[in-house]
Amino acid sequence: MAIPLQTSPEQHLADAAAAMRRGDTAGALAAIGLAEQASPHDPNIKMQRALALRMSGAYPAAIEALDAALAVDPYNFLALLSKGALVEKLSGERLAARVYQNALKLAPPDDKLAPQLAAPVARAREVVERVQAELEAFLRANMGPVESAGSELARARLDEAIGIYAGRKRVYNHEPLLLHYPRLPAVPFYPRELFPWLPELEAATPMILEELQGVLAGRMSDFSPYIAFPPDVPANQFEELNHSPRWSSLFLWKDGERQDAVCESCPRTAALLERLPMAHQPQFAPTAMFSALDAHTRIPPHTGSTNTRLLTHLPLILPGPARFRVGNEIREWKMGEAWVFDDTIEHEAWNDADKLRVILIFDVWNPFLEPGERDLVAALMSARNRFYAG
Known part of the structure; x- marks a missing residue:
């Protein structure tokens, strides 16, 4: 069967x-x-x-x-x-x-x-x-005003925490490309009160702009692409800007070396920077430059080298709207207003205007480092270079 x-x-x-x-x-x-x-x-x-x-x-x-x-x-x-x-x-x-x-x-x-x-x-x-x-609206309505948290840092911290707790914002941490220094706070934009020299820098905007305009008139060709990877290094998110003049720079200091010819073209700007607490790390810092971004150009999200130093931005030429994001916070540049931020937190920039945007960028020590730490961090990074040199 x-x-x-x-x-x-x-x-x-x-x-x-x-x-x-x-x-x-x-x-x-x-x-x-x-x-x-x-x-x-x-x-x-x-x-x-x-x-x-x-x-x-x-x-x-x-x-x-x-x-x-x-x-x-x-x-x-x-x-x-x-x-x-x-x-x-x-x-x-x-x-x-x-x-x-x-x-x-x-x-x-x-x-x-x-x-x-x-x-x-x-x-x-x-x-x-x-x-x-x-x-998020419910949390804000039932917890009291953010303004009562205290300082600018406390208010910003609490405001971001609410967005993260509600799921509307993501967590951003330090993502340094070179040196992560532990136990430093991951603060996107640092409070102004930590940098008492900011008003002096902002007041000097017309003077710096005057010297910049002289450079643009006579030495614009000295600006070079900020992104210039060698052929054996993947460009990743910077492929569109790699070796492109759309994002270019002119250095006053580069990797700790004073660029004498440029500084001589901008003597008062150079003298001002020398008075400010730039981060001195031989072969690494300070770096100070004029950064030029073409019309309708975006700098994609990226992170910097180490959280032992922070970056300062001072706008000099703003022909229209231009935005900047660090972590969850987006700000617009305004003439006469500088800020200091941690570039090891993911950040990006947009020039939404129809003309060139130029800002002054330079690095300063992270204010949470003690003087002895600064010296030893500089020695630490130099020692690493010597190790690989041979």
């Missing part, structure tokens, strides 16, 4: 799909049950059960089926996205947002997303963003 062939799980699922097309939910669930008996640990079969239950309006049972699929495969993007939609129907956006957040972490890039998933993913993002905004 011939032994009947067993029906495969795939055939049972095909039968279930045919039943669903006929509107026969009971038949579909029966076929899916047979598929599960044959392959009890297949998450795709559990996903089919969830689909059939959802089509029948049995949402709680559909969520249970999705949870069973996630128990087998916790990184199942489709299961999480589907569960988020069901939770939204049953319990509202706030609970759904938690599920959607996990789904979005696993979502493929938009250009690799299946067309039929574009709308559900967009809905997930919409819900998450709305709930996070509502949460």
Whole structure:
């Protein structure tokens, strides 16, 4: 007597799909049950059960089926996205947002997303963003004014913490390319009161601009591309600006060396910089330069070499809107206003104007370093260079 062939799980699922097309939910669930008996640990079969239950309006049972699929495969993007939609129907956006957040972490890039998933993913993002905004507003309304936190640093710290706690902002840490000095605070823009010389620098803006204009009139050709990687170094995010005059610089000090010819062209600017507490690290710092960015040009996100020193920006030519981001904070340059920031925190810049933007950039010691530390940090970095030199 011939032994009947067993029906495969795939055939049972095909039968279930045919039943669903006929509107026969009971038949579909029966076929899916047979598929599960044959392959009890297949998450795709559990996903089919969830689909059939959802089509029948049995949402709680559909969520249970999705949870069973996630128990087998916790990184199942489709299961999480589907569960988020069901939770939204049953319990509202706030609970759904938690599920959607996990789904979005696993979502493929938009250009690799299946067309039929574009709308559900967009809905997930919409819900998450709305709930996070509502949460942030609720937190601010129920905790008291940020202004009562204290100093500028305390207010900025608390304000950013609220955004991070609500999920609307990300955490930015030091990401130095060369030396990470531990136990220094990761502060995007440092409080002005730590730099009592800032008013003197800002008051000198017209004088520095006058000398810069003389340089631009006679030595603009001396500006060179700021990004100039050798052929064997990947340009990565700087590919568009590599060896490009769209972001160019003219150095007054470079890697600790005074550029005498440029300083002689800008004698009062050079004298001012020599009075300021620039970071002196042989072969590394100070660096001081005029930085020129062409119209409608963006400097992509990047980080600097070490958190033992900070960068100062003073705008000199601002033909229109120009923005600068450090971590979660975006500021616009304003004439006569300088700032000091930690460039080992991810930062980027935009010149949104129709003409060239020029700022003065120079580095200063991190104010949280003690004088003895400064000397030893300089010795530490020089020793590393000597080690590799031979």
